[in-house]
Each structure stands twice: as C-alpha cells, then as structure tokens.
Amino acid sequence: MTTNILLITLVVLAIIALNTKKLRRAVVYLGVFSLISSFLYLLYGAPDVAIAEAVIGTTITTVLYLVALKKYQIFTIYFCSDPNDPNRRNLTNNSPFLNSLESFLVKREMEPQIIYSEKPIKTILTQDKFDLAICQTDQKFWIYGSVDDYQLDALEDHLLTNHGDLNIHLIRYTEGDDNEA
C-alpha cells in the first residue's frame, strides 16, 4: 500500500518537474523525487542503494544543478511599492502585469527572479544590483532599466502592446548618474 502511494507520487513529481516553467523549482522537485525513490529502495530491501541514491541524487546532483543554473541568465527584477497601500499584498502576489513580464522573460530564455522590496526606489537604484526596477505609485508604474541593456526595447514593445492601459513610464538611465526622473 505504502509503496503504491509512493510510486504514484514519483510519477506525479516527475510530471510536475517536467511541466514547471522555472528551472529552479524543477531542480527542487527532482531532489524530492530522488529522496522518495531512495525511500522506496529502502522499502524494497536495498539499503545500500538507498544510501547512494540519497547522497548522490539528493545532495550532489541538486547542488550541481543549482551551480549550473547560475550560469544560466538570471534577470533580477526589483519590485517596490508603497508599504502603506492596503491591497499591496494581493497585488504583488498575483498581478497579471508581473505574470506577463515573467512569461515574456521565459520566452526569451531568461530566468526571472523577482525581489519584492519596501525600500524607497532611490536606495535600490544606487545600492543594489538589478536588471530592472519597477516602482509602483498609485496606478503608475515607473520602470527603470539600464541604457546598455539591449533587452529593454523588446520589453518596452511588449509592455506597450499588452498593457497600454496601465500608465507605464519607462526610464533609461546610465549607470553612475543620479536619477532624478
């Protein structure tokens, strides 16, 4: 009975790992997959295979994949909004704007990484490393991107065609300037 449940879980986890959009999540699902399969080996009476699977499949392969993902292009997005806004939380968690931005980046073979921040936009612009900073103040989106970033033109096109109603301002800045805009 237990083995049957675990075997079905294995199949489900494999399908989930194949169908996730983000690679990092797929790596985590694979780690869980090999952990469960090592438990299955234990139930089938092969403890030494279980040890090998647990160490190699769960630890070493997961870490190797995570290091490999670092080579993969990661597009860091800072999203900061007013901390006093009452419906900020459901906006950041489930906004169609961010979702479409993510799917755009996935389509261009980049791994989106969104960081929600409550710091004011100026400190983010001067202190943190980012590819795109989005600042939301009452229905206006201010998007900051570097001038050198060649992805920005395509991004602007995409945003204007799909979210023309959202009052989006795109600001290009050169690094090292102070950005009063």
Add this chain to the structure above:
Amino acid sequence: MTDNSEIITRMTGLLYPFILLFGFYIILNGHASPGGGFQGGAVLAAVFITRYLVDPNRCIRLRTLKTAEKILFVCIILYPTFFLFSATANHTELMNLIYLIAMNFLIGLKVCSGFTIIFFRFAFYEGGIL
C-alpha cells in the same frame, strides 16, 4: 548561494563531525552491513560540498586531491593483484576480512576525492562568478 546565511553556516559547522563519522562508519562497516566504499565515499564528499555552500570563496587544494586520487587508484589496482597472486595457498578468514576492509577504505577515499574534484571543477571553472 553567494551570500551566506548565518543559520546554514552554524548548523553545517555542527554537522561536519557527524557526517564524517557516519561516512567512516559506512566505509569501515561495509563488509557486514549495507553500504561500502562507494556509498561512504559519497557521504564523505558531501562534507566538502556543504563546505562550499558555507564558504564559497575558501580555496581547496585540488592539486593535492588529484595526486591523492591517482595514488589511490594505483593502490586499488595493485592491492587485489598482490592479494590474489601472493597468498594462493590458503586464505584465512582474518586475511579476507582485512582485505575487504582495506579495499573498502581505499575505494571510499578514492570516491570521495573523485566527487570533490568533479564538484569543485564544475563550480569553479564552469560556474563563472562565485
């Protein structure tokens, strides 16, 4: 992985001796219980890999590990051949036991250094920025 969390650093610092102990237990008890050289070596290699997670910038002596792996490989080839060809007359129980434990130990160390070399080569030379 670049910025280290305090919790992970402390906890893995606490866990090192236990992982090492467990690895050596698996290797040295491999002839009697599940496990053996390969599994124990993989557990030992996990120590080095978690050390990378704790402190990525600390360098590791890859060159020493490489020479150690080569020497161990030669030992692994030489020891069974000598064992098989020298004492052909009678293999006592004790001799077999010593042979098994020594082979497990050699294989464990070899696997440990091999895994560590693979991982650090991958992390340092293929991973780009660290």
